[in-house]
Amino acid sequence: xxxxxxxxxxxxxxxxxxxxxxxxxxxxxxxxxxxxxxxxxxxxxxxxxxxxxxxxxxxxxxxxxxxxxxxxxxxxxxxxxxxxxxxxxxxxxxxxxxxxxxxxxxxxxxxxxxxxxxxxxxxxxxxxxxxxxxxxxxxxxxxxxxxxxxxxxxxxxxxxxxxxx
Amino acid sequence: xxxxxxxxxxxxxxxxxxxxxxxxxxxxxxxxxxxxxxxxxxxxxxxxxxxxxxxxxxxxxxxxxxxxxxxxxxxxxxxxxxxxxxxxxxxxxxxxxxxxxxxxxxxxxxxxxxxxxxxxxxxxxxxxxxxxxxxxxxxxxxxxxxxxxxxxxxxxxxxxxxxxxxxxxxxxxxxxxxxxxxxxxxxxxxxxxxxxxxxxxxxxxxxxxxxxxxxxxxxxxxxxxxxxxxxxxxxxxxxxxxxxxxxxxxxxxxxxxxxxxxxxxxxxxxxxxxxxxxxxxxxxxxxxxxxxxxxxxxxxxxxxxxxxxxxxxxxxxxxxxxxxxxxxxxxxxxxxxxxxxxxxxxxxxxxxxxxxxxxxxxxxxxxxxxxxxxxxxxxxxxxxxxxxxxxxxxxxxxxxxxxxxxxxxxxxxxxxxxxxxxxxxxxxxxxxxxxxxxxxxxxxxxxxxxxxxxxxxxxxxxxxxxxxxxxxxxxxxxxxxxxxxxxxxxxxxxxxxxxxxxxxxxxxxxxxxxxxxxxxxxxxxxxxxxxxxxxxxxxxxxxxxxxxxxxxxxxxxxxxxxxxxxxxxxxxxxxxxxxxxxxxxxxxxxxxxxxxxxxxxxxxxxxxxxxxxxxxxxxxxxxxxxxxxxxxxxxxxxxxxxxx
Numbered sequence: 001x002x003x004x005x006x007x008x009x010x011x012x013x014x015x016x017x018x019x020x021x022x023x024x025x026x027x028x029x030x031x032x033x034x035x036x037x038x039x040x041x042x043x044x045x046x047x048x049x050x051x052x053x054x055x056x057x058x059x060x061x062x063x064x065x066x067x068x069x070x071x072x073x074x075x076x077x078x079x080x081x082x083x084x085x086x087x088x089x090x091x092x093x094x095x096x097x098x099x100x101x102x103x104x105x106x107x108x109x110x111x112x113x114x115x116x117x118x119x120x121x122x123x124x125x126x127x128x129x130x131x132x133x134x135x136x137x138x139x140x141x142x143x144x145x146x147x148x149x150x151x152x153x154x155x156x157x158x159x160x161x162x163x164x165x
Numbered sequence: 166x167x168x169x170x171x172x173x174x175x176x177x178x179x180x181x182x183x184x185x186x187x188x189x190x191x192x193x194x195x196x197x198x199x200x201x202x203x204x205x206x207x208x209x210x211x212x213x214x215x216x217x218x219x220x221x222x223x224x225x226x227x228x229x230x231x232x233x234x235x236x237x238x239x240x241x242x243x244x245x246x247x248x249x250x251x252x253x254x255x256x257x258x259x260x261x262x263x264x265x266x267x268x269x270x271x272x273x274x275x276x277x278x279x280x281x282x283x284x285x286x287x288x289x290x291x292x293x294x295x296x297x298x299x300x301x302x303x304x305x306x307x308x309x310x311x312x313x314x315x316x317x318x319x320x321x322x323x324x325x326x327x328x329x330x331x332x333x334x335x336x337x338x339x340x341x342x343x344x345x346x347x348x349x350x351x352x353x354x355x356x357x358x359x360x361x362x363x364x365x366x367x368x369x370x371x372x373x374x375x376x377x378x379x380x381x382x383x384x385x386x387x388x389x390x391x392x393x394x395x396x397x398x399x400x401x402x403x404x405x406x407x408x409x410x411x412x413x414x415x416x417x418x419x420x421x422x423x424x425x426x427x428x429x430x431x432x433x434x435x436x437x438x439x440x441x442x443x444x445x446x447x448x449x450x451x452x453x454x455x456x457x458x459x460x461x462x463x464x465x466x467x468x469x470x471x472x473x474x475x476x477x478x479x480x481x482x483x484x485x486x487x488x489x490x491x492x493x494x495x496x497x498x499x500x501x502x503x504x505x506x507x508x509x510x511x512x513x514x515x516x517x518x519x520x521x522x523x524x525x526x527x528x529x530x531x532x533x534x535x536x537x538x539x540x541x542x543x544x545x546x547x548x549x550x551x552x553x554x555x556x557x558x559x560x561x562x563x564x565x566x567x568x569x570x571x572x573x574x575x576x577x578x579x580x581x582x583x584x585x586x587x588x589x590x591x592x593x594x595x596x597x598x599x600x601x602x603x604x605x606x607x608x609x610x611x612x613x614x615x616x617x618x619x620x621x622x623x624x625x626x627x628x629x630x631x632x633x634x635x636x637x638x639x640x641x642x643x644x645x646x647x648x649x650x651x652x653x654x655x656x657x658x659x660x661x662x663x664x665x666x667x668x669x670x671x672x673x674x675x676x677x678x679x680x681x682x683x684x685x686x687x688x689x690x691x692x693x694x695x696x697x698x699x700x701x702x703x704x705x706x707x708x709x710x711x712x713x714x715x716x717x718x719x720x721x722x723x724x725x726x727x728x729x730x731x732x733x734x735x736x737x738x739x740x741x742x743x744x745x746x747x748x749x750x751x752x753x754x755x756x757x758x759x760x761x762x763x764x765x766x767x768x769x770x771x772x773x774x775x776x777x778x779x780x781x782x783x784x785x786x787x788x789x790x791x792x793x794x795x796x797x798x799x800x801x802x803x804x805x806x807x808x809x
Contacts, residue, residue, distance in 0.1 A: 005593065005594055005595075007591070020593060025604065026591060027609075028609070031779055033674070033772070033779060033780040033781065033782060034674065034721075035759075035764050035766060035769060035782065036718075036719035036720045036721070036766065036768070036769070037719075037720065037766045037767070037768075038763060038764055038766055039763060042763050042764065044764075044780075045759065045764055045772055045780045045782070046780055047636075047757075047772070047774050047778055047779065047780045049631065049632065049635040051635065051757070052757045052758070052759050052760075052761075052764070052771070052772040052780060053761065054759075054761050054763040054764040056763070083761055084761070085761060085763065093591075094591070095591055095592075095593060095594060097594065
């Protein structure tokens with residue numbers, strides 16, 4: 001039986017998992033520098049280990065309201081195809097070994113924005129965990145950039161609670 | 166008087182640093198002469214002159230506690246040189262302690278902190294001289310009789326208008342005594358001053374009377390080496406104002422880089438113009454001009470590299486400090502450690518040397534307090550009782566490799582994992598390889614010792630080491646073998662993508678604007694901004710200047726400022742003013758590109774860290790100005806058509 005190591009995090013009350021080999025590191029985050037005219041789900045940039053990485057707000061990405069950063073907020077720095085991207089999540093506390101056999105294809109029941117990034121659902125003990133596909137998660141952001149209007153209307157405010165789409 | 170001191174302070178610190186470097190190196194050599202009657206005269210002379218020079222320059226900037234201590238150290242060395250005393254272990258320790266106190270005292274002054282009391286060390290040295298020998302302590306610098314004085318004259322237009330010039334000063338000095346040496350010097354602000362060493366009777370009254378004439382006196386102890394003059398020491402090997410070396414202010418190199426930056430911009434403008442003129446020119450002629458343009462580009466690149474190379478200094482500046490740190494730490498922790506240095510002449514950017522001092526210091530301290538066993542433990546493991554820490558540097562291509570290796574017990578992986586779990590850090594399952602190990606020990610909040618430990622007490626952990634490295638574009642690896650030792654391998658770029666930048670506040674955000682793009686800086690009243698042909702303009706030097714509010718261009722909440730600072734980008738008809746709330750600073754920044762497609766937006770060229778770990782965006786002022794010009798240009802055209 002093959003077992004993979006996953007890193008678990010939560011966004012808006014749901015538990016998600018990414019293969020731990022895709023996650024370079026997890027760090028606390030207290031401030032994100034806003035980048036003008038970046039896609040709406042990008043909060044800005046942070047310095048992580050001397051590298052400038054974009055911070056994707058996963059709440060915004062999945063269509064939830066933004067929440068203010070707090071002590072449990074974490075930045076997952078993930079690596080895919082030579083890119084380093086930060087994912088802002090509500091919390092990230094554990095590693096878990098998940099047997100391949102306990103990951104099932106996502107059912108019809110799963111809906112919402114996050115559905116298109118899901119690899120499968122894992123039930124471990126009495127918990128239900130959504131296993132994400134990093135490639136699709138980041139791949140779709142490239143698409144988002146390509147279709148982003150060149151200039152946004154000026155005078156627009158900024159903040160975590162605002163939805164810009 | 167205060168202005169005079171301010172002018173000199175930067176020079177003082179730079180020069181003091183050089184003397185301290187010489188002192189550190191000489192003390193290492195001198196240590197081998199403990200207990201011997203005949204001591205290498207060259208080393209003593211070198212130390213003596215360095216203390217003497219330090220005393221002189223400390224006096225010049227009125228840094229009394231440093232002056233007094235350097236004076237006392239000089240007296241002890243004189244006694245050694247005259248053979249009045251023998252160098253004892255206690256004497257050696259006191260010399261090292263004294264050098265450390267000098268350094269701390271100068272550092273405190275530099276940081277504008279409270280003055281360090283050097284009185285205790287001064288007294289210790291005094292009692293050592295009387296105990297170990299018979300020589301008379303040298304006269305106090307306060308004595309104002311006939312003696313040697315360092316006299317500095319800083320000319321100014323006002324003084325020259327009053328007829329006080331260097332010739333007048335020279336003849337005045339001749340009247341009161343004898344001029345031993347005279348030398349011009351250039352201070353950090355680029356103004357010229359003259360330094361005389363005179364043997365004369367200088368009274369307090371005279372000092373006061375001549376002070377308004379730009380003359381400043383500092384006593385040199387009688388018997389001081391004739392000709393030993395502050396600032397002249399061609400044996401330290403660092404960049405000095407004599408022999409084959411010149412000392413260059415970093416700010417002047419930055420100025421050169423800025424000019425080169427301007428040339429680069431001009432050249433690219435030339436290329437643009439050329440491309441547009443191609444069809445109007447005979448092909449042969451066009452090719453010739455094109456070739457010349459390319460040659461200029463090549464030369465420019467070499468010029469830029471040449472200037473970058475001037476900034477390279479030997480890595481030895483970092484290394485030489487380490488034997489002292491190890492010495493103190495080893496003694497305090499009952500360990501015996503030899504430090505072996507190699508590749509000290511490897512050169513690296515000055516900025517990198519400054520930033521690497523603390524990380525290397527930390528790794529060396531770590532090696533002593535975590536890596537190296539007690540002599541008893543080492544004996545039991547069949548190792549020589551004295552451990553070895555090797556610091557080496559080598560250059561390979563565009564990178565410099567620095568290694569810090571010890572032959573201690575190695576890193577205990579199980580202990581690290583346990584500690585990490587205890588600290589609540591995520592620990593990957595399975596075997597921990599070197600990469601994962603480094604990851605764990607570099608995690609914020611990880612420390613395998615108590616807070617009382619000298620190392621962790623500094624608040625500079627492995628995570629800061631790694632962050633500093635990454636900020637500098639470097640990398641770190643670790644190799645560790647149980648019972649055999651640990652080696653940290655650091656790779657750094659030879660030079661950095663460093664740019665001089667202005668920092669400006671727009672709304673609640675700070676942005677950096679590379680200076681090379683800015684032609685001029687101006688300030689405007691908000692009320693003076695007028696709407697004209699659909700754009701905003703201000704009057705600048707008698708002509709309308711289109712302006713762009715960065716708050717608008719960057720979607721930042723605008724402030725209600727009544728005055729704006731402006732970066733003037735481009736010249737003539739192409740000039741555009743970028744309005745910011747305030748220019749808040751000016752500094753060198755390390756440029757990091759924002760490569761990811763998610764954050765590649767027009768007008769932002771990268772990000773930098775100003776030292777607090779937060780990202781500050783670097784603006785592409787040229788691109789923002791260009792966009793504005795295009796918009797303005799289009800509107801202008803519409804108006805012209807309307808008139809036609």
